[in-house]
Amino acid sequence: MKVTFTVNGQRVSADEVWEGESLLYILRERLGLYGSKNACEQGECGSCSVYVDGTLVCACLVLGGQAQGRDIVTVEGIADGHALHPVQQAFVEAGAVQCGFCTPGLIVAAHDLLRHTPEPTTVEIREALAGNICRCTGYAKILDAVHLAAERMAST
Amino acid sequence: MKAAHPDALPIAGGTDVMVEINFDRSRPDSVIDLASVAELDDWGPEDGYLRIGAGVTYTRIISELGDRLPGLAMASRTVGSPQIRNRGTVGGNLGSASPAGDAHPPLLASKAVVELASSAGIRRIPARDFYVGPKKNAMRKDELIAAFLIEPSNGPQQFSKVGTRNAMVIAVCSFALTLDAKRKRVGTGIGSAAPTPVTAGEAEAFMQGVLDEGGLWEKRGEIDPSALVRFGDLVAAAARPIDDVRGTAAYRRHALAVLARRTFAWAWDEYRRKSVA
């Protein structure tokens, strides 16, 4: 099966996609986009978070064929060329990155939150990131980073 | 469509199906992508009911229908994470028919009806007859779930779930309550505490009796605490819980009695306050 879709603004296709193959597999193994991480493959960790037609989802739970004709944005598409997005910059500065495995998924999920809720409370941040697991940081610095990003984005 | 491919696996949000596929517990030869079937994404009024397409996600139930279906919206808010709610559908919950599925208790409490479609036509089955066994439903192989029909609220609704932590949990047990002030009826739904989602008929009948005899609907009167206790006990008695890794049967019964008592007290308070407003 051949699947064609847009990823980060570019039209791409993957050939010989197996019926049960996930979008995450296509992104990583067929298109070389390694930003979306593969950890649990069961929707629990959020490290594979991407946008499909503007909706935040776990790429591991999207069937490859379901991506046909859709518009996908991965963490690679969040930055503006080489300039980090304010959410990414804030994660770096707030020390919210340790091993970094969870970071791409958190960036996309935090990005989605700030699109809908530009000034989130701590409770709202926790709810929005409930599907993203981080084993290293204990979340305090992640909350700081999202608050920091929100402040900066509000002032620009 | 399904009739021509009876063995094809339907996939909607994929939040149950993909876990199975990723872990090689199922290897479908062919799939039917329901996420691209626009008819399943619609909802609208029909004869005093809301007919909601099977493909409407939890996120949309919350944002578009939260005011009319507060019980189902409360349950939807407890499902997984934003990523799961953005993708997961009530149709998929019905398709999986897990006793722990969070949509089931509010559907039961509000006497919802499931609409099944095949090339032979459509049939509508009350939710209470739809769950036929553990992860088994009344859908035939040539059918798909097209929609469910549910009445917009005529009174307070509640949903409460006990889990092992706050987010991303499968229910240890859950309870939904619908007060129908128009017909003066009480509806219940129990999740995760029997081989299928169930209603607590005796508890409903008991509480309707208490409310009718005391003229409490009209008076918006106070409920005797002993009636609440009895209601909780009857709800717990309707369950057939098992011991498993998430909790013992005895704990589930106890928790259900507490949930039932509490949600009824909340809902009845809300009903009484409305008289003042």
Ligand SMILES: Cc1cc2nc3c(=O)[nH]c(=O)nc-3n(C[C@H](O)[C@H](O)[C@H](O)COP(=O)(O)OP(=O)(O)OC[C@H]3O[C@@H](n4cnc5c(N)ncnc54)[C@H](O)[C@@H]3O)c2cc1C
């Ligand atoms: C991390 C995680 C957390 C979760 N948390 C919860 C939770 O808190 N509460 C909860 O209830 N569930 C939870 N789930 C389970 C799942 O999200 C729900 O059961 C959801 O409702 C499934 O919907 P879906 O559209 O993704 O179904 P799919 O996975 O697409 O399908 C599920 C089943 O239904 C069938 N099906 C789907 N649509 C139709 C249709 N229209 N007609 C016929 N058959 C159909 C499929 O063939 C399949 O058998 C969780 C899942 C994950 C991965």
Ligand code: FES
């Ligand atoms: S890899 Fe997709 S949620 Fe964990």
Ligand code: FES
């Ligand atoms: S920084 Fe290591 S998992 Fe989050």
